[in-house]
Amino acid sequence: MTVLIEEMSIQDYDEVRALWLAVEGIAVSEVDSKNIIARLLAHNPGLSFVARVDGQLAGAVLCSHDGRRGYIDQLAVGHAYRRQGIGRALVSRCLFNLMRSGIRKWHLFVLEDNQDAIAFWKKLGWTERVELVTMSQHGPNAA
Ligand SMILES: CC(C)(COP(=O)(O)OP(=O)(O)OC[C@H]1O[C@@H](n2cnc3c(N)ncnc32)[C@H](O)[C@@H]1OP(=O)(O)O)[C@@H](O)C(=O)NCCC(=O)NCCS
Numbered sequence: 009m010t011v012l013i014e015e016m017s018i019q020d021y022d023e024v025r026a027l028w029l030a031v032e033g034i035a036v037s038e039v040d041s042k043n044i045i046a047r048l049l050a051h052n053p054g055l056s057f058v059a060r061v062d063g064q065l066a067g068a069v070l071c072s073h074d075g076r077r078g079y080i081d082q083l084a085v086g087h088a089y090r091r092q093g094i095g096r097a098l099v100s101r102c103l104f105n106l107m108r109s110g111i112r113k114w115h116l117f118v119l120e121d122n123q124d125a126i127a128f129w130k131k132l133g134w135t136e137r138v139e140l141v142t143m144s145q146h147g148p149n150a151a
Contacts, residue, residue: 009061009092011060011061011097012059012060012061013059013060013101014058014060015053015054015056015057016049016068016069018042018045018049020065020068021045023065024068026065027065027068027084027086028040028068028082028084031087033119034084045070048070048072051072052072054105055071055073055102055105055106056070056072057069057098057101057102059085059089059094059097059098066086066088066094067083067085067086067089067094067095068083068084069082069098069102070082070083071102073111076111077111077115078102078115080115081116081117083095083099083116083125095128102114116129117142
């Protein structure tokens with residue numbers, strides 16, 4: 009199996025969205041609309057990737073940074089392509105390019121009941137931050 013990893017472009021959006029909707033553990037919300045993903049890609053060139061096998065979308069990941077820390081989001085690998093290193097390869101490309109941008113630390117959110125993803129991230133050397141609490145607030149026009 010030859011896996012091609014390429015920078016995500018907004019032309020990939022419909023396939024990527026379909027993948028997000030097809031896998032467990034990924035919430036698709038208003039911030040995953042085409043306009044907002046286009047904005048993320050434009051603000052963070054060279055950080056988000058898709059994986060293709062024989063032209064078919066096998067996986068995708070969003071990545072960004074704010075100048076201080078990096079953020080990984082919406083990592084998904086299709087069921088037929090799992091446990092073959094695609095998730096690891098996508099994350100490696102993100103981290104390599106974050107480091108090239110001068111970023112030295114990165115974070116992500118995982119739903120507490122997504123134990124498979126937590127096991128995956130631990131396998132990749134990530135640490136669970138049990139001392140942190142996530143706090144959020146909606147702006148006045150939030151859905
Ligand atoms: C999590 C996910 C991206 C992993 O993708 P993948 O391509 O199968 O992962 P890889 O093959 O690159 O696995 C990398 C390592 O993690 C391990 N791993 C992968 N899934 C695992 C699981 N469910 N439990 C334990 N270990 C796992 C692999 O065995 C591998 O270890 P190794 O290199 O020592 O053999 C994929 O299962 C997925 O899309 N899940 C649904 C969406 C999701 O939950 N995304 C994460 C949101 S935070």
